[in-house]
Every structure is written in structure tokens, then in C-alpha cells.
Amino acid sequence: MLHKPTSVIDCDIHPAVPGNDALIPYMDEYWQEQFISRAIGEMDLASYPPSVPLSCRPDWRQVGEKPGVSLDRCREQALDKFNCEIAICNPLYGGQVAASGLMGAEVCTATNKWLAREWLDAEPRLRGSIVVASQLPDRAAEEIHRCASDKRFVQ
Numbered sequence: 491m492l493h494k495p496t497s498v499i500d501c502d503i504h505p506a507v508p509g510n511d512a513l514i515p516y517m518d519e520y521w522q523e524q525f526i527s528r529a530i531g532e533m534d535l536a537s538y539p540p541s542v543p544l545s546c547r548p549d550w551r552q553v554g555e556k557p558g559v560s561l562d563r564c565r566e567q568a569l570d571k572f573n574c575e576i577a578i579c580n581p582l583y584g585g586q587v588a589a590s591g592l593m594g595a596e597v598c599t600a601t602n603k604w605l606a607r608e609w610l611d612a613e614p615r616l617r618g619s620i621v622v623a624s625q626l627p628d629r630a631a632e633e634i635h636r637c638a639s640d641k642r643f644v645q
Contacts, residue, residue, distance in 0.1 A: 506558030533584025
């Protein structure tokens with residue numbers, strides 16, 4: 491006899507940062523100015539590009555839209571469809587691998603703030619993974635401590 495689970499936890503939801511414009515409001519003033527004046531483009535990961543089949547189920551793709559940018563679609567396609575009680579978000583964006591440690595740390599902090607505000611605040615079933623730039627271990631530790639006070643960040 492098969493046991494039907496009483497609760498479902500999805501530990502691999504990947505909210506996509508729509509682009510740097512979405513993160514700029516969560517950056518400090520210096521980095522806001524740097525990203526705007528230098529027209530710093532998208533920071534999608536080359537190891538997980540949005541256009542490759544690995545990044546999204548074919549039946550969930552939307553023409554002209556980066557996979558994972560829509561919370562409503564996440565609810566429909568993953569949370570509701572599979573009756574998830576909890577889902578852990580693992581945002582994939584370039585802060586973790588930026589050539590500049592300072593820029594990477596700022597992008598990671600902005601990504602964590604964006605995730606909390608735009609996804610976790612809006613959907614009580616979601617939890618977050620803290621992203622940090624390992625190039626600056628002290629700054630990474632500070633970010634972990636900052637996010638750890640928000641109990642919705644679980645890893």
C-alpha cells in the first residue's frame with residue numbers, strides 16, 4: 491500500500507530576479523548610482539541560463555518571459571498544483587559569482603531583500619535561502635546574521 495504524504499515541502503523553487511531594475515530599490519545609494527550610471531545589465535548565471543531547457547519545465551514556459559519571474563505562476567504551477575505546505579526559494583542570480591566582491595555582496599543583499607519583500611511577504615507558504623557572495627567572507631557572515639533574524643529564511 492502506498493503512503494500518501496500528509497504534507498508536501500518543495501525545497502527547490504527558483505524565483506527569478508527579473509533584472510537589476512528590480513534590485514536597485516534594495517541597494518544602498520552608492521550602488522544604485524553605480525548600476526544606473528554604468529548601465530550594468532542582467533546578471534543571470536551562465537551556469538543556469540533562463541533560456542535552456544534545464545531552467546524550466548517546457549509546459550510551464552511563457553513566451554517572452556524569463557522562467558520564475560511570476561509569483562502567481564509559481565502559486566499555480568507549483569504550490570497549488572502539488573499542494574505544497576511549504577516551499578523553499580533558491581534564487582539564482584549573479585551576485586554570488588560577480589567579479590567584484592563588493593558588487594557581488596551588494597547584489598546578494600539586494601536579492602535577499604527583494605525575495606523577502608516581493609515573494610515571502612506575499613506568500614506565507616514560501617521560505618527563503620540566504621544568498622551571499624563568498625568572495626568577502628566577513629560581508630557574507632554579516633548578511634547571514636542580518637537575514638537570520640527573519641525566521642522565513644531557513645537556509
